[in-house]
Amino acid sequence: MVYYVAIFSVSVYRDPGVPMRTTVIVTALGPDRHGLLAAVATTIAEQDANIDDVSQTVSNGMFTMIMFVSFDETETSMAELQNALGGTGETTGLQIHVQHENIFRFMHRI
Amino acid sequence: MVFITAEEILETVRMIQAENLDVRAVTMGISLHDCSSRNVDDLCRRVFKKVVAHGKRLVPVAKEIQDKYGVPIVNRRISVTPISDVVASDDPAAYVKVAQALDAAAQEIEVDFIGGFSAMVQKGFTKGDCALIEAIPEAIAGTERVCSSVNVASTRAGINMDAVVKMAGVLREVAKRTAKQDAIGAAKIVTFCNVPEDNPFMAGALHGSGEPEVSINVAISGPGVIRNVVASHPDISFTDLADLIKRTTFKITRIGELVAREASEMLGAQMGIIDLSLAPSPKVGDSIAEILESMGLERVGAPGSTAALALLNDAVKKGGTMATSSTGGLSGAFIPVSEDAGMVRAAAEGALTIEKLEAMTSVCSLGLDMIVVPGDTSAAALAGMMADVMAIGMINSKTTGARLIPAYGKKVGDWVTLGGLFGESPVMAVNAAGNEAFVARGGRIPAPLQSLTN
Numbered sequence: 269m270v271y272y273v274a275i276f277s278v279s280v281y282r283d284p285g286v287p288m289r290t291t292v293i294v295t296a297l298g299p300d301r302h303g304l305l306a307a308v309a310t311t312i313a314e315q316d317a318n319i320d321d322v323s324q325t326v327s328n329g330m331f332t333m334i335m336f337v338s339f340d341e342t343e344t345s346m347a348e349l350q351n352a353l354g355g356t357g358e359t360t361g362l363q364i365h366v367q368h369e370n371i372f373r374f375m376h377r378i
Numbered sequence: 379m380v381f382i383t384a385e386e387i388l389e390t391v392r393m394i395q396a397e398n399l400d401v402r403a404v405t406m407g408i409s410l411h412d413c414s415s416r417n418v419d420d421l422c423r424r425v426f427k428k429v430v431a432h433g434k435r436l437v438p439v440a441k442e443i444q445d446k447y448g449v450p451i452v453n454r455r456i457s458v459t460p461i462s463d464v465v466a467s468d469d470p471a472a473y474v475k476v477a478q479a480l481d482a483a484a485q486e487i488e489v490d491f492i493g494g495f496s497a498m499v500q501k502g503f504t505k506g507d508c509a510l511i512e513a514i515p516e517a518i519a520g521t522e523r524v525c526s527s528v529n530v531a532s533t534r535a536g537i538n539m540d541a542v543v544k545m546a547g548v549l550r551e552v553a554k555r556t557a558k559q560d561a562i563g564a565a566k567i568v569t570f571c572n573v574p575e576d577n578p579f580m581a582g583a584l585h586g587s588g589e590p591e592v593s594i595n596v597a598i599s600g601p602g603v604i605r606n607v608v609a610s611h612p613d614i615s616f617t618d619l620a621d622l623i624k625r626t627t628f629k630i631t632r633i634g635e636l637v638a639r640e641a642s643e644m645l646g647a648q649m650g651i652i653d654l655s656l657a658p659s660p661k662v663g664d665s666i667a668e669i670l671e672s673m674g675l676e677r678v679g680a681p682g683s684t685a686a687l688a689l690l691n692d693a694v695k696k697g698g699t700m701a702t703s704s705t706g707g708l709s710g711a712f713i714p715v716s717e718d719a720g721m722v723r724a725a726a727e728g729a730l731t732i733e734k735l736e737a738m739t740s741v742c743s744l745g746l747d748m749i750v751v752p753g754d755t756s757a758a759a760l761a762g763m764m765a766d767v768m769a770i771g772m773i774n775s776k777t778t779g780a781r782l783i784p785a786y787g788k789k790v791g792d793w794v795t796l797g798g799l800f801g802e803s804p805v806m807a808v809n810a811a812g813n814e815a816f817v818a819r820g821g822r823i824p825a826p827l828q829s830l831t832n
Contacts (some may be wrong), residue, residue: 295391323384334384346446365391367448374636375629377388378700 291320291338291369292346295351298362300331308333308364313358316343331362336369390629393603394449398664399630401637402455402599402657404440405578407650408432408592410459410494418472421465424516429456429483429492432592432647437488439644440597443637445721451637452599452659453799456484457583458494461510465683468505470513474699477517477524484523491566493583495526498573500535511541514548518563519555531571531768533775536824539765545569546761546817549786553753558784560794564783565716565748568762570773571778576651577707581778593650594642595707598634598698601656602663604690609672620675620693627697635702651706654698655743656690660801666690666711666731667720678720678768681731687711688741708777710743716783716796716803717748726804732763733809740770745778750794750803752784760784762813765823773826 296308305324312319316337324333339349350366357364393399413424422624426829438450458464461476477495484492495517497507514526530541549564556563568582575586578595586595592792606621607626632651642649658665667678670686691711699705713735724730732749739745747769751760771778785794788805795802 293387295387332388334387343629350445363395365395365448366550367390368446370636371447371449371633372387372390374632375384375390 275281283289288341289338290341290346291336292349292366293369293372294335294364294366296331296332296333296357296362298360300326300329304331304360304362305333305354307360308335308353312337312349313350315339315349317327317349358369380409393600393629397602397606398659398661399600399603399633400450400452401596401634402598403455403578403580404436404451404637404641405455405457405583405595405597406433406436406592406645406647407457407576407589407595408459409463409585409589414464414466416466418465418475422475425464425476426479426483429458429480430486433483433487433489434657435645439641442644443640443787447633448635449633449637451529453491453580454489455578455580456487456489456492457578457585457589457595459585460496460498460505462497462506463587465510468509470509470516473510473513474516474520477513477521481521481524486634489523491523491525491580492823493525493527493580494585495524496528496584498529500529500532500538502538503541507615508725511544511548514567515551515555515563517681518552518566524568525583527568527570527582527584527779529570529573530646530764531772532825533572533772534825534826535822537571537765537768537772539817540567540820541821542764542768543757543761543817543820545764546757549782550681550762551755553784553786560796561753561783561785562800564795565781565796565800568779568781569768571768572776574707574777578651579655579657580707581781589650590648592645592647594638594645594647595650595653596634596638597653597655597657597707598630599657599659599664601658601666601669603630604656605663605665605669607674608669612674616689618754620689623690623693624697627694627696628701631698631701635704638704638775646721649704651704652698652702653707654695654705654709655707656711658692658712658721659799660717660719664720665720666713667718667724671720677724677727677729679724679734683734684737684741687713687738691742692789707742712743712747713738714744714748714781715806716801717799718801722801722803725806736766736770739767739778740774743777745770746780746782748776748781748783748800748803750770750783750785750788750805751808752790752805753788754809755784756814758812758814758817759808761817763808769823772823
């Protein structure tokens with residue numbers, strides 16, 4: 269799997285009148301079946317968050333998905349999103365993790 | 379704009395989920411210098427108030443950061459100014475009261491340990507230092523969360539052998555008082571050479587005199603990540619192996635840097651240091667011994683173990699220093715026996731002995747750490763073992779420490795369960811040859827030459 273995804277720094281535009289936009293990375297891993305992407309995407313839509321980018325593959329029956337999701341802090345929060353996706357994880361059998369983008373930037377780029 | 383590949387994202391997720399990558403500890407250092415008072419009750423009130431005032435947000439902030447980045451922060455801890463610098467009394471009972479105040483403060487803010495019931499006696503004792511050391515058994519046995527450390531040696535001062543002998547007596551007494559819990563009290567006492575002033579790891583954390591009012595120090599971890607990297611490359615040369623470990627450590631340390639920056643900003647504290655240590659936990663797969671074994675040793679303790687550890691320790695530091703400019707603390711791989719499932723297995727099988735651990739101490743962090751010895755080990759033997767560890771630190775200008783647990787009433791081969799992160803361990807054999815006349819000499823082993831270093 270070699271493809272690149274652009275992450276825009278969230279702190280570039282800090283107009284005090286504009287609510288801060290947070291970007292998180294959602295990863296979902298687990299045994300494949302129908303409707304997994306739809307289930308995760310629906311939960312994200314219900315939380316008023318936006319999917320900026322998505323990549324998904326199935327290999328040897330294992331479903332792997334990476335989503336870049338952004339949201340306004342006024343509309344939803346990291347905790348709410350994690351909570352909602354935790355529920356989706358339980359119903360779909362997926363391990364779903366929601367992590368702020370900075371951890372990936374810090375770990376993999378100087 | 380930053381580009382991150384899908385592989386890199388999944389690598390991070392795998393390290394955290396499958397390989398036990400975590401931040402071992404976020405430790406807040408708090409200066410207690412302004413709490414001094416001639417009246418010990420006043421002093422205790424001030425200490426409690428100050429620790430709670432600064433530390434009360436530590437646990438919620440750590441939780442917030444943990445949720446934000448999805449990386450576990452295992453321990454939240456407090457370190458304070460060495461208590462012998464804060465208390466103006468030569469009455470051990472006063473020190474015990476301060477230990478109780480520290481314990482109460484730690485309980486109030488829900489941190490698992492508070493370190494700094496400490497004294498620096500490498501060159502000699504003040505009256506207060508003597509009283510503090512005398513108070514350690516009661517202070518440790520009578521509290522739940524207080525940790526104690528005493529620096530008895532340094533490269534510049536030599537080894538205060540009188541202090542080493544006193545500490546041996548303290549260990550035996552603490553072990554006796556906590557016999558019902560398998561002598562766990564002794565696990566909360568470290569005897570140091572060249573103690574660092576900014577160490578985030580317990581039991582030896584303290585907030586030294588060169589530190590700011592409040593600081594945040596972060597201890598990273600991740601032996602499981604390194605082990606998997608090593609195990610998945612069974613045939614590469616040592617040169618390539620060192621490079622691989624460096625690159626992996628870089629990534630682990632960056633998480634520590636991120637957490638330290640964010641925690642210090644949120645808590646209004648100065649960012650202190652990242653401790654570039656690989657610290658094991660009793661969980662299988664979170665072991666330093668298993669890293670060495672994945673390099674090709676059947677069991678840790680086999681010939682070559684010291685060389686393997688030297689490679690690992692150096693590569694960890696090289697990768698880590700590239701990832702953060704704020705290094706400090708102990709910074710090196712730890713080899714505590716009871717806290718490392720692989721070390722415990724090797725010790726139980728007889729592959730790992732105290733003598734081999736002492737040799738390994740010369741190339742890594744800390745020293746004879748979390749080693750359970752028979753309860754009837756003489757004070758002289760304990761003092762001799764500690765003196766050996768101090769000598770390695772003193773001569774090599776590095777930090778070494780001893781955490782020996784003389785398990786009251788237990789013999790070689792018996793098992794002790796210390797619980798939680800302290801783990802469990804078989805009682806290890808101590809060389810039976812006598813050394814009473816040696817340690818009875820007292821005085822100070824002089825500081826070594828800093829040239830002609832062979």
